[in-house]
Amino acid sequence: MTTLKKVAEYAGVSTSTVSRVIAGKPYVKEETRQRVLKAVQELSYSPNILAKSLKVGRTNTIALMVPSIQNQMFPIVTRGVEDTARKHGYTVILCNTDENIEVEKEYIRKLQNRWIDGFIVCSMLPDSDHIRKLKADGFPVVLTSRYYGDSIDAVIIDNYRAAYEAVSYLIITGHKKIAIALGRRQLSLYQQRLEGYLDALKDHGLPIDERLIMNETNGTNSFYELTQKLLDGPVIPDAIFATSDPKAIVVVRAIKDRGFRIPEDISVLGIDNIEMSAFMEPPLTTVSQPLYEMGALAAKKLIDLIDHKNKSEEPPAPVVDVLETELIIRKSTARRK
């Protein structure tokens, strides 16, 4: 193991000089610099990041907390985070929480202890008070995808509006009985998407039929049964608005397996625009979220927060960034007369 000290001895200088050269600091004679660099080369020295981090009090490492990287939204967000982090010299630790608050707490407990500079949290739950506490303790935190209140920086989309516009589109294209495949209402993003759905119906003078609201019971796959039950029931929808693309996929499967055609009998519309949506049969009409940009911006904001903290500045007031969504019209929806 080559250390700074050995390099210093080898080059016949002090450790501080070597440290200066490594850090690219000024005030080193060119000749000395060359001698040190030669020593570094010959001993193939590379600095111990750990020792440095211990000394300077940060690690250039951030943690990304996601419900599960297997949810197809998050690989894209993750790339946004990682690319941005790498560009700024940061490394990313990946944490899957499986929506389990205990796992989340455990990760925070473990990582907070001075070896993570900040957190990007995609897995925020309404009762994630430990995350609020983290922020309150002055630890850099940025939320994305989900958020609750303005006390923490966040990067999100306008879920209400996304749903409102999606459902309005269905109404304008002639649909009268629009069902919704609704995610867990505890998550505010689904609550908001529900409200967008309800208000769109209301504003266009369509009645709200409780029987058309499918509430997630046991994970995304539960919509398979829920959809089939709906189709077996008294009131058959002419469109289903799925509150996420993975849900739409399950809904589509269920509809086909019951022998209905998409979009001729029933239109399906999702939210997310995950890669797969374009390759389904039929390709899915959906509302695209700028997932990569969300990750990238969240990382950028987090790094800014960390920089502030390093300069011992007061953290700026939290900002919630709302990114634009876009309705992507494909073949899973059709005009009704």
Added chain:
Amino acid sequence: MTTLKKVAEYAGVSTSTVSRVIAGKPYVKEETRQRVLKAVQELSYSPNILAKSLKVGRTNTIALMVPSIQNQMFPIVTRGVEDTARKHGYTVILCNTDENIEVEKEYIRKLQNRWIDGFIVCSMLPDSDHIRKLKADGFPVVLTSRYYGDSIDAVIIDNYRAAYEAVSYLIITGHKKIAIALGRRQLSLYQQRLEGYLDALKDHGLPIDERLIMNETNGTNSFYELTQKLLDGPVIPDAIFATSDPKAIVVVRAIKDRGFRIPEDISVLGIDNIEMSAFMEPPLTTVSQPLYEMGALAAKKLIDLIDHKNKSEEPPAPVVDVLETELIIRKSTARRK
């Protein structure tokens, strides 16, 4: 910031005693232990992992290197790795290399310096000599998905056999003109899949037609054009064997867009069994890789290597584990008469 020292002072003992209590070591009077624990509680102390790591020479952190987490294989592998790592008290750093050897090198250079205990590499390229060097330097490394030679521990599948069996299935079910959508041959896994394809044809007395071999030019999407060109040409296949599921998805899209039916006109068969395969239209016949298990086993092996190293034992001879694959028959293939 509460440190060990403060806890010691508060409890009126030495730092070594506190350290012993924290580490759960014996030789501490019960009464003292209680006093220390109380101090820990009241000062809400939690140890600085960084300082500990610097001292003991390891971090309980491993790095996972993947081509891209957006390739749908890798989220599953990643979960296998992360779940296993967490169970053993390890944290995972995620590195996307985009098949770029410079990015890979940069990550290794940065992480190797004593703050990563080991690497799991899914992105190995034939000329990734820096990874061989890593291993040769005594650094714990496990490959998965790809490997080159037996000098490094690895967890893989039998790519030759997977392809051989897949193509044999197509032949047995009556297909005569089987095309292949072949990934970059530099990657041995695709070379092996090609050989499995060729040998299956040979062993069943079918001729090899170069025109039926589509070589990846510019990423997975290049198979869209390649497939369409093939379908426009003189020799129309009755089946296409795609050497990965993402390729199969693109191939299916191209076939449909050219107006052929699957499986009536052309059968399609993939390899991977990513989640999406079951939801395509038609659901994809494919060879499943135990992706989660590969990740989990790779992590387990790596942690074993790390444990060995910690005990300053010689590393055991590398073992290449070959996991079982399984042909999953769905609706994208049909019997020909």
Added chain:
DNA sequence: GTGAAAGCGCTAACAT
């Protein structure tokens, strides 16, 4: 059983 002290490898005043 418990404490004193050395030191992991590095950085950053402070001196010179």
Added chain:
DNA sequence: ATGTTAGCGCTTTCAC
């Protein structure tokens, strides 16, 4: 322009 030195917070002999 360069060197000296005091730690960062922890573990771990070695003494007592």
